Amino acid sequence: MRLSKSKYIRGLQCHKSLWLYSHRKDLIPEAPPALQLIFDQGHRVGELAWKRFPGGSLIKDDHDHIPEAVESTKAAVSAGKDILFEAAMMHDGVLVRPDVLVRVKGRRSWDLIEVKGATEVKDVYLEDVGIQKYVLEGAGFPIRKACLMLVNNEYVRQGDVDPQEFFVLSDVTREAAPLQAEIPGRVRAMFAMLACKEVPAMDIGPHCHDPYDCDFIHHCWEHVPDYSVFDLCRARYEKIRPLLDQSILRIKDIPAGFPLTNTQELQVMVEKSRKPHIDGEGIAEALKEPAHPLYYLDFETINPAIPPYDGLKPFQQTPFQASLHVQEKPGGPLKHHEHLGDAKTDPRPGLVRFLLDNIGPSGSILAYNAGFEGGRLKEMAEAFPKHAKRLISLRERLWDLAGPFRNRLYMHPEFKGRWSIKAVLPAMVPGMGYEGMAIAEGTEASIAYLNLMEGKLSKAEAQKTIAALKAYCGQDTLGMAKLWEALRKIAAI
Ligand code: SF4
Structure with missing residues (x-):
């Protein structure tokens, strides 16, 4: 069994999601067109990023040919290639394919660059870089710097898009470092969970949407009515938790005296009276x-x-x-x-x-x-x-x-x-x-x-x-x- 970077990130969000993704992919609904658009845009941003590294070598073997991709990567490194796109490395059962790897001149080490179609650093991006650094170093590629390449929100297009100006590099080596110690334990826990025949128990909650909308929401949230306590205006999860603990899901079942804001009171009153x-x-x-x-x-x-x-x-x-x-x-x-x-x-x-x-x-x-x-x-x-x-x-x-x-x-x-x-x-x-x-x-x-x-x-x-x-x-x-x-x-x- 192998974990890819995206599966590891999925597992960090929710073990159940990782288990379902590995054992019950059939439960994933067809992707809405908006998701495809986001995917296409991400792809274009990635290709533009490569232009910032002229002379880079793309490891072409796709996800159906991982052993070949690992071999192609080794061959490219042995041949002295200094810039690799989508190299394939495995360590501890985890596969990563960094967007860009750049060999540091005259040294054994490499700079890792992860491209994101976003303008700000997010915690999940640090996890993304963290697992890549862990795998790369475990596979014998010491990392000098781990960077995020983000979209420069100050960039204004004039003529052809200039990849030097369009992106900004953010060095997150220091931020990604403390994650390293936790990774082996997390990976072990994920493999152990995946080996179980039973889906792990996991309550629904804010993690279903954070950092990403989970693919299994329609499955796990099936019992939640169309209009539920989750729809209370500006209600944080901690606020509705006592209701969930009592299996109260419908707005109209919220008991009198439950602490609510004025707007939420109004919402409950309108729903209970249906007027x-x-x-x-x-x-x-x-x-x-x-x-x-x-x-x-x-x-x-x-x-x-x-x-x-x-x-x-x-x-x-x-x-x-x-x-x-x-x-x-x-x-x-x-x-x-x-x-x-x-x-x-x-x-x-x-x-x-x-x-x-x-x-x-x-x-x-x-x-x-x-x-x-x-x-x-x-x-x-x-x-x-x-x-x-x-x-x-x-x-x-x-x-x-x-x-x-x-x-x-x-x-x-x-x-x-x-x-x-x-x-x-x-x-x-x-x-x-x-x-x-x-x-x-x-x-x-x-x-x-x-x-x-x-x-x-x-x-x-x-x-x-x-x-x-x-x-x-x-x-x-x-x-x-x-x-x-x-x-x-x-x-x-
Ligand atoms: S919907 Fe929520 S509980 Fe269900 S698998 Fe996804 S994140 Fe986990």
């Missing part, structure tokens, strides 16, 4: 602020690790689409405008023109969770100084339609403690939601546009995707207009 909580005066006060004409605005964005266009930073939210419903006077008809990038060029200049052409000089701009749209307007103002003044004035006219829900002026049992438009719209406007739509949430829209950008779709698929994107973004702003009307009715204004 909405309505602060009519608060809603009426809030709704006084926006002035007609009302512009309901929504952006869709992509945020790839490697910026696709000049002037963008890694992971920068880049709007590619906007939907706008306009209502000139209270109760008046809605007029719809929309804009979608061509997936070939930077979508922002066209989007700026669209906004400036279709949003008049007065009236409020309503967005759901408006801080997001405001952030994008600010960034576009910085990117296109010629239009900065007008874009900033649009930002100043934003009004957040999520506010009444976030501030719990209205809470419906069907919101299930949430205030996202996906949770709020179907409950507030019966018959209107996102169910059955080809694109039904923001991540799917991002993936769809990235697929268009990469030319991965046939002409027919591309047309379908464009229609689905337009329908989705349009549903957001139409839904916002309906929510506004619903709130007006509730506040009787």
